Amino acid sequence: MIAEKTSKTAQNPLEKYPKPPFEEQEQQLPGRESDLNPKADHGEKSYKGSGKLTGRKAIITGGDSGIGRAVAIAFAREGADVLISYLNEHDDAKETAKYVEEAGRKALTIAGDISDENHCKEIIERAVKEFGQIDILVNNAAFQMERESLQEISTEEWDRTFKVNIYPMFYLCKAAEKYLKPGSTIINTTSVNAYKAPPKLIPYSATKAAIQNFTVSLAQLWAEKGIRVNCVAPGPIWTPLIPSTMGTEHVKSFGESVPLKRAGQPAELAPAYVLLASEDSSYMTGSTVQVTGGYPTI
16 A cells, blocks of 8 residues: 655745735844844744755854844754854844754854954854864855935945955955865855846945856866855845845835745745755856846846
8 A cells, every 4th residue: 555645735936925015114234133024034944954964064154144044044954063153133143043053053153344354264263163174154244225326325335335245255265265175165145136236236236246256256266176166146035134224115115026026035045055055066166046036137
C-alpha cells in the first residue's frame, strides 16, 4: 500500500502579504523594527532549514533588521554561526541574535559605523577570533534618503551614501581576503535601482550600480582562488529603512507599482542568500539574483 502524500497548496503571491495603502508613518534614522506597521516577516515562523550551511561561519552587515535579520535567521536554521554587524539599533540586534541562538547556533553582535575602515577590520578580526574562520560575508547594510531635487542633496549626504553603501564592501573584502578559503562566498546586496534608477534616489541608485560592478569585477579577480562573489537585487522590500528615509505619501503606497502590486517581505529574500551561500550555487559567480516582485530591469 502506497502512503498518501500530504500536499500544501501554493499561496497566491498577490495575496500572501498586505498590500498598500499602509498607515501613514515616519521614523527617525536608522529605523526600528518595533515601530514598523504592519510588522515585517523575516521568516521567524516559516523558514525551515535543511543543513545547507552546517558548520559555516557568516558575517552579515545590517544584520539587526530587515533583509539582514531574515538572512541571519535563515543562515542559522541552515546550520551557520552568525556575526551581526549593525550601527546602533541594539534592541533589534538583540532580537535577531535571539533567533540565531534559538536555532542552536552561535550569535555575535558588534555595533559601529562600517564607513570607518578600522571598524570593518575589527568586524573581521572578531569573527576570526570567535569563530576560527569566515566562510560567508554578506555586505547588506545601506543608507538612502529620498530627495525632490538635486539641490536638496548635500555634499555630506552624497559622501555618506557612498561611504555606507560601497566603501565598506571594499574594506571588509580586503580585510577578509587572507582568511577566506576556497569555497568561501561573498554576497552583496544591490538593488533593482541599479537598473531603474528613480529620480528621487540619485545617490543611493548610483551606489547600487557601483555594487553591481564591484561584484562582477571581484568575482573575476577571485575566481582563481575558488571564492565566489554574487549579489542579490531586491525590489521594494518592507523594512525600517522605508519609513525612516521616504516621505509619508510614498510609504503609504510603497510597492504598489510592481506587477505583484505589493512590497516584498524580508522573508522572501532570504532563500536567495541561502542559495548563493550554499553549494547549490557552486557554478554561480559574478551573478545577480533578482527578487523584484516582477519589476522589469531591462
